[in-house]
Amino acid sequence: MNWGKSCAAMALSLVLGATGALVVGSTAPLAQAAGESFEMGDAKAGEKVFRKCMACHEVGPGAKAKVGPPLTGVIGRHAGGVDGFEYSDAMSTKSQEGLVWTPENINHMLAKPKDFLPGTKMSFAGLRKDKERADVIAYLATFSDK
Numbered sequence: 001m002n003w004g005k006s007c008a009a010m011a012l013s014l015v016l017g018a019t020g021a022l023v024v025g026s027t028a029p030l031a032q033a034a035g036e037s038f039e040m041g042d043a044k045a046g047e048k049v050f051r052k053c054m055a056c057h058e059v060g061p062g063a064k065a066k067v068g069p070p071l072t073g074v075i076g077r078h079a080g081g082v083d084g085f086e087y088s089d090a091m092s093t094k095s096q097e098g099l100v101w102t103p104e105n106i107n108h109m110l111a112k113p114k115d116f117l118p119g120t121k122m123s124f125a126g127l128r129k130d131k132e133r134a135d136v137i138a139y140l141a142t143f144s145d146k
Contacts, residue, residue, distance in 0.1 A: 038104045038137070039134060040103070043135070046134075052127070056124070057070065059139075065082065075137070076144065080092055087121075090118060110136060
């Protein structure tokens with residue numbers, strides 16, 4: 001089952017549980033160990049918002065690296081996990097520390113990339129609206145095999 005498409009289509013909640021396992025459910029988001037949860041947005045709306053990302057990123061079958069790495073399968077992937085892409089020192093360090101691209105972490109990165117990851121090469125200022133970030137994450141989830 002492709003949980004990304006299911007979540008986007010059924011507006012399910014995704015949360016990273018205290019055990020580190022991804023939990024998918026149709027009820028209100030569960031609290032994370034840190035007290036944080038993430039409510040998925042609308043994938044169709046996210047496709048439109050993703051146009052802001054397309055100057056640097058591709059997503060989908062056959063996606064290739066541009067200025068940024070391809071984002072196909074990004075949810076659940078370890079940061080710095082695209083072979084052959086030259087990441088910033090900051091991203092490489094976070095990768096070695098075990099950063100995983102959960103919906104929550106993607107949300108923080110999209111809000112203010114330079115605050116979330118000082119030293120990142122990502123020059124994007126960020127998406128200020130919570131809904132836009134949730135929608136983009138729902139859209140990215142449709143390209144996940146996890």
